[in-house]
Amino acid sequence: MTQWFMEQHTKDAQFRIEVKKHLHSETSPFQKIDFYESDTFGKFFALDDVLMVTEKDEFIYHEMIVHVPMAVHPEIKKVLVIGGGDGGTVRELTRYPSIESIEMVEIDERVVRLCQEYLPQTAGKLTDPRVKLHFEDGISFVARKKDAYDLILVDSTDPIGPGEGLFSSRFYQDCFDALKPDGILINQHESPYYERESTEMKKAHSKIKKTFPISMVYQFHIPTYPSGHWLFGFASKKLDPLKDHKPQVWEQLGLSCGYYNSELHKASFVLPNYVKEMLENA
């Protein structure tokens, strides 16, 4: 019998992937975790039946969350990742020899351990000596830090369930305080297309732009997320993602990417009118 993974993108729109093998299923104290294998997308996993990462297109998300800030502030040495249990964000960070420490705060240790078992493509660099894992709530973790990081990456789930507090004004203020004077915050910024995600996108932007002097949004194509049109937020105390973009410095590193390049860095901040209007009115 054919088995399908099914995600409701809206109440009346579904995306389904035929499952070759349901590799693992368990319920942690935080969420239901499932790993699957498919022909087209390779291995993938879902939290509470929301698709998180597929082997086929995780490179898009992870390159875009990491290389954009790294090409603006090449002196980044201390990084905090909140969420990101699959390890893909850390993997991209470990490609920079200049980064000295990467702390990852993931509330659910089981996500990390299962990704290490089933998704070494993303989790394979979590054992890098510069990486320190903290299995606790990112909200209280960041609230204890002052002037500590050059870069904070909020690689969270949607603002329902364990990810909810990572979309609050208090949390963004705590990130501001935890960043050094030239620090950058990148956050998973939802999507403009379907109402559920666009409502969260507007709420997040409204809060972040009250907290950070520079607050911009950039877009990318990630086909396995609802609508395929997804956003990250770039917020900082003083660095501008376009005016302070340093493509020559970044290109000298010689990092090979499947999605990101220096021209795309600039282009990804150019948004369609309907998205710009939503953000301006947020």
Add this chain to the structure above:
Amino acid sequence: MTQWFMEQHTKDAQFRIEVKKHLHSETSPFQKIDFYESDTFGKFFALDDVLMVTEKDEFIYHEMIVHVPMAVHPEIKKVLVIGGGDGGTVRELTRYPSIESIEMVEIDERVVRLCQEYLPQTAGKLTDPRVKLHFEDGISFVARKKDAYDLILVDSTDPIGPGEGLFSSRFYQDCFDALKPDGILINQHESPYYERESTEMKKAHSKIKKTFPISMVYQFHIPTYPSGHWLFGFASKKLDPLKDHKPQVWEQLGLSCGYYNSELHKASFVLPNYVKEMLENA
């Protein structure tokens, strides 16, 4: 009982939309035609069970196929649309007072008549006095024309069924011959993500770049097409979509758009590495 429209994006990936009402179904001499109504996407229609146009996001496709060439070559007066039976491309063209004639060649009159009945949002300008409809094969139509058009828009289905010949070398050469010396060809250029579409994308690009001195590709987010990541080809005899881009001239027209803007015009030609590599190796 709940009814769903279902499209196979790959053999193992499906997109489903819950149907409030199946408005119409018939089989023309060319294809199966179905019109539906849904909550999230409004009315939409499918040819041979492939989704063509939804009221929610058709503006993205139709703005991007029309405004990009119009902002490069504002003197366009004579336009040929091949396919485009829903009328959305013609609707965007009729917004330009400078355009004198719009010929639309659609092989299947039933698509046009049904869109006029069920989708006035796209088909409502097909009665503009500058528009002339030809219900015949676009391939033989264009083969009879020489030095006749400033702009040809190939608004076709995928290269299976009636759309197949619109992806042939002979057809691209006939378009070249039908264009004036500063003419532009825009074609529906498929998608880089899933193998079926990326194979066609590479084949089309390989043929067009052998025919036209300038052959580039631009991208946009259209969530209801497979992967949501879609492309148009921009081919011309001498005008370059970036070097000859005339944003000031275009902006003076004061056209209000939901997706397209002058910055996005430039940004849409900046492609992710994996797409660039596919096209370079095509």
